[in-house]
Amino acid sequence: MRNILLPRLALLSILSLSLSTAYACLDDQSIQQLQKNENAHLISRQVATMTDAIEDKLLIVYVQVNQEEKQADNLCPVTITYTLPTEDIAEANQLMNANPAKRIMLAGQGYELPTEQTLTATAGIDPSTLSIQHKDILQSAALGKNRASVELLYATLAQSRAVVSPNSINQTAWPKRLIEEEISLCESQFTSDSNPNACTCKTDAMSKKVSPRQLKYIKYLSNDPYSSATGALSSYKDLSEQINFECKLKKRG
Numbered sequence: 001m002r003n004i005l006l007p008r009l010a011l012l013s014i015l016s017l018s019l020s021t022a023y024a025c026l027d028d029q030s031i032q033q034l035q036k037n038e039n040a041h042l043i044s045r046q047v048a049t050m051t052d053a054i055e056d057k058l059l060i061v062y063v064q065v066n067q068e069e070k071q072a073d074n075l076c077p078v079t080i081t082y083t084l085p086t087e088d089i090a091e092a093n094q095l096m097n098a099n100p101a102k103r104i105m106l107a108g109q110g111y112e113l114p115t116e117q118t119l120t121a122t123a124g125i126d127p128s129t130l131s132i133q134h135k136d137i138l139q140s141a142a143l144g145k146n147r148a149s150v151e152l153l154y155a156t157l158a159q160s161r162a163v164v165s166p167n168s169i170n171q172t173a174w175p176k177r178l179i180e181e182e183i184s185l186c187e188s189q190f191t192s193d194s195n196p197n198a199c200t201c202k203t204d205a206m207s208k209k210v211s212p213r214q215l216k217y218i219k220y221l222s223n224d225p226y227s228s229a230t231g232a233l234s235s236y237k238d239l240s241e242q243i244n245f246e247c248k249l250k251k252r253g
Contacts, residue, residue: 025076026065026127034063034130038080042150048220049161050154052213058085059150066122075124075133080143082119082150089114092156110139111152119146155224159232162217164210164239174207178215182206190249201247209239 026034038061043051053059059082066077092113096103106112121142124133138144174182182203192198210218218236244250 025067026078026125030127030130031063031065031078034078034080034125035061037130038063041147045151046220047151047154047158048213048216049158050151052216053085053088053154058088059083059154073124074126076127078123078125080121080123080146082146084114084117084119084150084153086117088153088157089117091160092153095156095160106152110145111148112145113153113156114146114149119149121146158217158220159230162214162221162232162236164214164235168209170207170209170211170214172211172213174203174212178212179203179207186249189252190244191252192248192250195248198247198249202243202249205243205247206240210236 039054042054042059042061050059062081062083064079064081066079093115096113103113121136123136123141123143125131126133132143135141136143137147139148183199186199186202190199190202195201206215218233221232
C-alpha cells in the first residue's frame with residue numbers, strides 16, 4: 001500500500017504546483033516583461049549616465065509578485081526593487097554635499113538622492129496590459145519617488161563625469177559613425193579660411209581627449225538648461241575653443 005501511495009502523492013504534488021503556477025497572478029514571462037518595461041522607462045528618461053549603468057548591469061531592476069491572487073480591484077500587487085552601486089551613491093552625495101543650497105532646493109521640490117543601495121516600492125499591475133496603476137507612478141507614491149531619486153542620482157553624476165581634465169587621455173577608439181557625425185556637426189557650425197580639413201582636425205583632437213561615453217554625457221548636459229549654471233561643461237568648452245584655434249576654425253555667420 002505504501003508503495004502505491006507514494007507515486008500518487010508525488011503526482012498530486014506536481015499537479016498542485018502546476019495549478020498554482022497556472023493561476024498565479026502573474027507568470028514568470030509577465031514578471032520578466034515588467035522588468036524590461038521598467039528598464040525601458042528609465043532609459044526613456046534619456047539620462048546618459050543612467051542608460052550606461054543599466055547596460056553595464058550596475059543599476060538593476062527586480063520585480064517580485066507579492067501574492068498569487070489578484071486584489072479586489074483586479075490588480076496584481078508587485079514589489080519593484082532598484083539595486084544601485086554604492087560607489088555611485090557615495091559619489092553623487094559627495095557632489096551634492098558641496099552644494100547644500102541645491103540639496104535643500106531639490107528636497108523642497110520632492111527630489112532626494114538615494115542613500116541606500118536598495119530602493120523598494122509596491123505597485124498595482126493590470127495583468128492584461130502589464131501597466132502600472134497611475135497613482136503608483138506619481139512622485140508622491142513610493143515608486144514615483146524612487147524613479148525620481150534614481151534619475152537625480154545619475155543626472156548628478158553626469159555633471160562630474162563630463163569634466164575633461166587637462167591631462168586626460170582617451171583610451172577608447174571612437175566608432176566610425178561617431179567620427180562622421182562629429183565632422184558633419186562641426187561643418188554645420190564652423191568654417192575655416194585656411195584649413196580644408198579643419199573639422200577632421202577638430203574631431204581627431206577631441207577623440208584623443210574625450211571618450212565616446214564622456215561625449216554622451218557632455219551632449220546630455222548641453223541639452224540641459226540648468227547645466228550652464230553649474231559650470232559642468234566649462235572644461236569641455238575650454239578644450240573645444242583651444243582645438244578650434246589650433247585647427248583654425250571659426251563660427252559660421
